[in-house]
Amino acid sequence: MAQGNPAGTFQLEDDSAYQLGEGWRLPHTDLTLAGYGDASLSKQGSQPWTSELDSLSLFLWWQATDRLKLFSETELEDALTVQPHHTSSDGSYVALERLYADWNQNDALNLRLGKFLTPVGRWNLIHAAPLVWTSSRPLITSEPFPTNATGAMLYGTFTGIGRGLDYSVYGSIGKELRPNPDIDTFRKAYGMHLSYPALDSLQVGLSFANFEQEQHLGERKNLVGVDATWAQGGYEITSELAWRFSSDGDHSGEKGGFVQAVAPLGGRFFGVARYEYFQSAGQEPGVSLWLLGVDYRWDRALILKTEYSKAVDNRIDARDGFLASIAVLF
Amino acid sequence: MSIVPKAILYCLLTAPAFAVLGEPVAVVVPAGSAHRIDSALQLAQVYRKKVQRWPDGQRIDAINLPAQDPLRRSFSQVVLGVLPEQLDAFWNEMYFQGVLPPKVLNSPEAVLRYIAATPAAVGYVPSCRVDRRVVVVFTFEVVSQSCTR
Numbered sequence: 001m002a003q004g005n006p007a008g009t010f011q012l013e014d015d016s017a018y019q020l021g022e023g024w025r026l027p028h029t030d031l032t033l034a035g036y037g038d039a040s041l042s043k044q045g046s047q048p049w050t051s052e053l054d055s056l057s058l059f060l061w062w063q064a065t066d067r068l069k070l071f072s073e074t075e076l077e078d079a080l081t082v083q084p085h086h087t088s089s090d091g092s093y094v095a096l097e098r099l100y101a102d103w104n105q106n107d108a109l110n111l112r113l114g115k116f117l118t119p120v121g122r123w124n125l126i127h128a129a130p131l132v133w134t135s136s137r138p139l140i141t142s143e144p145f146p147t148n149a150t151g152a153m154l155y156g157t158f159t160g161i162g163r164g165l166d167y168s169v170y171g172s173i174g175k176e177l178r179p180n181p182d183i184d185t186f187r188k189a190y191g192m193h194l195s196y197p198a199l200d201s202l203q204v205g206l207s208f209a210n211f212e213q214e215q216h217l218g219e220r221k222n223l224v225g226v227d228a229t230w231a232q233g234g235y236e237i238t239s240e241l242a243w244r245f246s247s248d249g250d251h252s253g254e255k256g257g258f259v260q261a262v263a264p265l266g267g268r269f270f271g272v273a274r275y276e277y278f279q280s281a282g283q284e285p286g287v288s289l290w291l292l293g294v295d296y297r298w299d300r301a302l303i304l305k306t307e308y309s310k311a312v313d314n315r316i317d318a319r320d321g322f323l324a325s326i327a328v329l330f
Numbered sequence: 331m332s333i334v335p336k337a338i339l340y341c342l343l344t345a346p347a348f349a350v351l352g353e354p355v356a357v358v359v360p361a362g363s364a365h366r367i368d369s370a371l372q373l374a375q376v377y378r379k380k381v382q383r384w385p386d387g388q389r390i391d392a393i394n395l396p397a398q399d400p401l402r403r404s405f406s407q408v409v410l411g412v413l414p415e416q417l418d419a420f421w422n423e424m425y426f427q428g429v430l431p432p433k434v435l436n437s438p439e440a441v442l443r444y445i446a447a448t449p450a451a452v453g454y455v456p457s458c459r460v461d462r463r464v465v466v467v468f469t470f471e472v473v474s475q476s477c478t479r
Contacts, residue, residue: 021422066389069428086354107380126422128426131426159381200411200412222427234416300415301422329422
């Protein structure tokens with residue numbers, strides 16, 4: 001309850017009750033604890049059925065002052081893998097997804113310092129399992145660029161431009177905070193992302209990044225991307241396209257995109273269909289992935305997903321087959 | 331963009347038999363406050379937390395009614411363009427960024443009391459509930475039950 005108000009004059013709804021998907025504000029502090037978890041069951045090709053605890057992610061944020069907020073996200077990845085006659089936690093890893101300080105000067109100007117999600121497209125910025133409709137992630141939303149950056153970012157909303165233009169401009173000089181060994185992190189990078197609600201139901205975005213990665217020193221890459229999301233009445237169409245050009249020539253370029261449609265099937269069931277194409281560096285033609293799925297959205301915090309995907313020209317061992325998962329936001 | 335066509339459309343689609351067409355709703359701030367809402371767009375940006383500060387730098391404390399309250403549903407449909415539950419995905423995404431939705435109070439009287447005691451607050455109540463504790467900074471019309479109900 002807000003301070004400075006006479007006790008008993010009003011009652012914040014559910015002020016005392018914790019609800020899934022709304023975080024937990026530690027009593028008598030400005031600390032909020034939240035997060036999400038995700039477990040899956042899969043069958044890929046000739047591999048055995050596999051059950052995994054994919055992620056357990058904790059957010060902790062502290063509104064230190066009226067303008068200063070500290071935010072962290074720590075994720076336990078691949079904590080447990082269970083296959084017939086074999087259980088393992090060998091692949092588990094504690095990842096630092098985000099750790100930053102935000103200074104809010106005004107609505108149009110915020111400064112972020114630390115480790116943050118790279119603002120390319122939309123999926124990477126909302127990638128938490130309970131927020132997306134499929135268990136698998138389109139390749140174009142993570143493969144052509146490091147998904148995290150350590151550096152500085154200016155961001156905000158220009159509310160005087162139409163319905164409000166969201167922007168973010170960022171730079172990194174490498175030195176990634178707790179670099180994930182699975183990610184070829186930024187060495188030097190700068191970029192920007194713009195997002196605009198063209199209609200109440202339509203959001204469009206534009207991304208640009210120029211970067212060099214730690215494992216490819218001397219190779220400068222430019223990435224250009226567009227994204228769009230239309231949502232109305234339970235229906236949703238999402239698409240992202242990206243092209244990455246390299247100073248090393250066409251053989252190091254990557255490109256791809258996806259289009260995904262979601263439709264209500266009745267009750268809490270939703271149908272999902274997606275087509276994606278991704279051409280990895282040096283691989284031609286690229287892989288095409290077709291996906292069909294049915295989701296059961298229990299409420300805004302809990303979702304059950306099932307999907308079957310089929311890959312064509314799969315030279316990069318892209319994940320396909322049957323995949324089901326349960327994801328909860330807490 | 332005018333919000334009146336949206337209100338009329340909402341009336342045609344959802345009006346129950348006892349509804350009053352054009353029930354005025356007042357957006358209010360504390361009495362004596364200099365804070366103002368200039369347009370439906372600005373109001374929408376406040377309730378989506380795209381606008382989080384008043385021009386004097388104070389952080390806006392926007393107040394909602396419960397999601398099932400008829401006035402909240404009308405407000406959401408007319409001002410935000412969607413029903414409260416259709417904003418679940420939006421608020422999940424904001425939550426992932428560490429941004430929580432507006433606070434919820436149980437009744438128009440609770441909204442009035444909270445706003446009267448909170449300098450940076452803004453909320454909405456039926457116009458007939460407005461009294462000296464608050465000042466009206468914006469009005470719009472929705473279908474809702476009458477004040478006496």
